[in-house]
Amino acid sequence: MLKTFPKGGIHPPENKITADKETVTLPIPKQVIIPVSQHIGAPAKVIVKKNDKVKTGQMIAQSNGFVSACIHSSVSGTVFKVDNIPDAGGYKRLAVVINVEGDEWLDNIDRSEDIIKEINSDKNEILKKIQDAGVVGLGGATFPTHVKLLPPKSMKPEVLIINGAECEPYLTADHRLMLEKSEELLIGIKILMKALSVNKAVIGIENNKSDAINKLETLSENYDNISVAALKTKYPQGGEKQLIKAVTGKEVPSGELPVKVGAVVQNVGTVFAVYEAVQKNKPLIDRIVTVTGKYLSNPGNFKVRIGTSVKELINTAGGLPENTGKIISGGPMMGRALITDNTGITKGTSGILILSEQESKRRSLKPCIRCAKCVEVCPMGLEPFFLMALSRKTLFEKTENEGIFDCIECGSCSYICPSDRPLLDFIRLSKKEVALIRKAKRIK
């Protein structure tokens, strides 16, 4: 019996074109653009200036506050400029531009491929190393990992859940990582278990990745207390709250942290970054990105340095097809369209998806026919049509009572709507407004 979350969910076409393409390391680019705000929380503070020489792995921006993460140079070379540069959304944000010269790494980074099984660091050392390495949640939300590993004192974590669901269509970065770096992942899990002082870990994987399930199941026999849970292929199986419900059967109460029910969720990409940070002293300077699309001539999974331009990545994957309508950063369900391909890969970029004009077209809005399909598929048990109606009439306070903050923005409602209504757009608008209202109330 496969585990799954009980309510809602959808089954979009999987389109995992690149599932059996081995990860290819991309050559180092000529120039990288590294934004200082690649995570949720306060932007990091730049500590280099123009014309400084930097080495690969050197810290270029210090974390600024508790919920923040350090940023490291992903290449060696000279700082070309520290300036406001348009990010993927077009808004200008502070970034460090580095011209690449050679590939000289910091001396204390272990670059060998050897697997180090012994965990010598104690709990505090692990946390310190993770924080210094600038590790953030690589599933897409980019929440600083060290913060997640320090739950409030009143709540005690009981189980560590590793998110290998990768429920987004098209994306295969996590899948490849699980196949290629299985041993490292399991050591990473051990490290995290030590950091959290929990003695149970479960890896949740959707059953469309049976090879990964088999491999990790076989390997995990050598490790105590780590098990693999096969999950039903259903979107959004990889949502934090859905995953907890599927694996432990417990529901995270509205407005509470997952650790309230004793669960801490980490993405497999994050676990690998933790392994590298703790065992190899290597900061988070590269990640696996799936470059995919039905019309791409050479889609694949690429290991790229943070800051590499999207354009370069697409060229490696066979160049931009002529009929391209949108370039999407992330998956088709939760990803965002880029305004230009001249922007850098950040820590949160799990995939670059190229959609043709035909695929990317938004169909025109039609009246709501009250079919309640959005209610049926909402994994959080909300009423998206109602939230949208309230939001359109700017009745934002009322949406708060309707549980708008429980929305995980998975986009199932917009996907399923037969009238092509932009439900999620209006829910996001309302969420933003309600957040402002709450903030104003708190100040009062």
Place this chain on the structure above:
Amino acid sequence: MNDVITATIITVSSVGLAAAVILYWASQKFKVFEDPRIDDVEKELPAANCGGCGLPGCRNFAEACVKTDNLDDMFCPVGGNETMAKVAKVLGREVHEKDKQVAVVKCNGAPQFRKKINEYDGVKNCTIVANFYSGDTACQYGCLGFGECVDACNFDAMFMDPHTGLPVVLENKCTACGACVEVCPKDIIELRPTGKKSRRIFVSCVNQDRGGTAKKACSVACTGCSLCLKECKYDAIKIENFLSYIDPHKCVLCRKCVSVCPTDAIWEVNFPARKLKPEENSVKLKTIKRG
């Protein structure tokens, strides 16, 4: 037959009397004292309930007026000085006149000046677009052109110009309630004093990029070149973040800055047409009455 009628009259009358007694008793027992002046003040207000005064409606404004000691802190932008004078009369207090204000749209980026660099096909709502990304032109500061300000206006004082794609304020209808200012996610609308004879000069741009970047994104952007700053003898202009701002209280409407602006980003409104020298053709375009 008569008995029935009599009985009915007696019953209904006694029930009515009893109800009247109870109601009278209740109205006396649970009476809430309300300052009668609130009603008087409310009668003088325009009853637009627009929220321009910062309070939820005209009734609340009237209550606040009665409660406050200093009427100068209160202002009904719809009724203006006239209404405030009436309110002051009702309350037997004094109030000073305030400058009349009008909303001005500080963006010049019509499509011919500001090229589109991408296509947006989502929901046509300024706030949603602004939350999502910077807009379909290279200027991240400018008007998105979906008309949320027009929808927010309670007085039909705004419309979208189909040629420029920008909102236009109708000066004679604008009450300066500030609804459009609040709703604009890009903060490009400002309330400015209407000025002498409704004449005013302002920088119609909010682009805070460096000159080159701004000019590349929009050919009529303020580049922060500081030519206007040098030209102004009255210390009315200041430049911050590569953006010029004209202080309406210091500006004497000499129009010199308008002539020197190389990108035509400074607007003059309601001035008589200039006598043009041949090389000043570009200025001619700008002396357009807005509204």
